[in-house]
Amino acid sequence: MALIVADLLFSTEEGLASKNKAIAFSHELHGANIGLDCTHCHTGARLGYKAHFPSKQDCLDCHRIPLTDSAGIPKLDSALQKAKAMPWQTESRIPAYVIFHHGVHAKANISCETCHGSLAEIDRGKRASVKMGECLACHRGEKGFAPSATDCARCHR
Numbered sequence: 001m002a003l004i005v006a007d008l009l010f011s012t013e014e015g016l017a018s019k020n021k022a023i024a025f026s027h028e029l030h031g032a033n034i035g036l037d038c039t040h041c042h043t044g045a046r047l048g049y050k051a052h053f054p055s056k057q058d059c060l061d062c063h064r065i066p067l068t069d070s071a072g073i074p075k076l077d078s079a080l081q082k083a084k085a086m087p088w089q090t091e092s093r094i095p096a097y098v099i100f101h102h103g104v105h106a107k108a109n110i111s112c113e114t115c116h117g118s119l120a121e122i123d124r125g126k127r128a129s130v131k132m133g134e135c136l137a138c139h140r141g142e143k144g145f146a147p148s149a150t151d152c153a154r155c156h157r
């Protein structure tokens with residue numbers, strides 16, 4: 001119990017597979033200035049298991065033409081030109097014997113930010129916790145959400 005209580009809601013891990021260092025992307029800049037919905041790019045996050053990442057075409061929808069005169073724009077253009085169709089990949093950090101479904105959590109009205117933190121934190125590489133103790137803390141009702149499954153078979157296959 002003490003261990004679980006001492007656990008933070010988030011853990012920080014850098015260098016995950018989603019990173020594509022060739023293409024700069026800032027959530028904070030896009031979120032604050034454009035107000036794009038998360039699921040515009042993470043199409044699975046509302047209904048699916050995986051949230052997924054955008055395609056290169058999703059970026060080109062807006063970046064067909066130079067949007068500003070910032071030095072970041074020509075760099076982006078050349079990086080997108082070289083990139084493959086799906087520049088970002090998902091590599092799960094959850095063991096295969098665990099079930100985690102984004103859609104059931106979205107349906108329960110848990111915001112992305114509850115698990116992922118702010119846009120600035122996402123940009124800094126902070127990642128949602130995948131520790132059993134932290135899943136269970138919320139499922140027991142300790143985080144202000146309705147209690148949910150705590151029996152082993154609901155999360156384990």
Ligand code: HEC
Pocket residue numbers: 016018019020025027030031036037038039040041042053054088112113116119122127128
């Ligand atoms: C314009 C497309 C776009 C929008 C809109 C967008 N994202 Fe992203 N998101 C990305 C890209 C691209 C990456 C991968 C960036 C990287 O790793 O450098 C990413 C990565 C992430 C990650 C890290 C995933 C991981 O574990 O590696 C999270 C979490 C995330 N986004 C959440 C959100 C949330 C929450 C919102 C809405 C507030 C949002 N995103 C809106 C494009 C987008």
Ligand code: HEC
Pocket residue numbers: 023024025026029030033034036041054058059060061062063067068070071072073076
């Ligand atoms: C809905 C339109 C839209 C989409 C989709 C979009 N962007 Fe942008 N992006 C913008 C706008 C507008 C700016 C300029 C914002 C500003 O400077 O205030 C921008 C700026 C940028 C910049 C420049 C930052 C700098 O240095 O000034 C980069 C890099 C960038 N976007 C990358 C991406 C990537 C990668 C994707 C796809 C994952 C993407 N954008 C998708 C509208 C979009």
Ligand code: HEC
Pocket residue numbers: 018038039042045046049050051052053090091092093094100102105106110111112113114115116128129130
């Ligand atoms: C209940 C907590 C929780 C909520 C709410 C949540 N996520 Fe996640 N998210 C996670 C966990 C845990 C992972 C790691 C999954 C893995 O490694 O398999 C993850 C992974 C991701 C990833 C990495 C790639 C992928 O396909 O899974 C993205 C992107 C992402 N989430 C975006 C979002 C967005 C956008 C929202 C809101 C619509 C959201 N998440 C809501 C917990 C959550």
Ligand code: HEC
Pocket residue numbers: 098099100101104105107108110114115129130131134135136138139143145146147148149154155
């Ligand atoms: C911030 C709170 C929160 C966190 C963190 C969280 N969950 Fe949940 N989860 C919920 C809620 C609330 C529901 C209930 C949805 C419902 O009953 O409709 C749920 C439902 C589920 C379900 C479906 C249960 C069923 O009824 O069959 C599974 C499986 C699940 N979560 C797995 C996980 C895993 C694995 C993690 C950690 C990686 C996690 N959850 C983290 C709040 C959370």
Ligand code: HEC
Pocket residue numbers: 094095098130131132133135136139149150151152153154155156
């Ligand atoms: C809310 C979802 C959830 C429930 C309910 C749950 N687990 Fe887990 N469990 C996880 C996650 C996520 C992991 C992988 C991350 C980790 O090891 O903390 C995990 C990992 C484990 C591991 C491997 C730990 C290790 O150190 O390798 C065991 C054993 C385990 N669970 C047993 C159980 C048992 C027994 C129950 C029922 C009393 C249970 N779990 C209920 C989510 C859950």
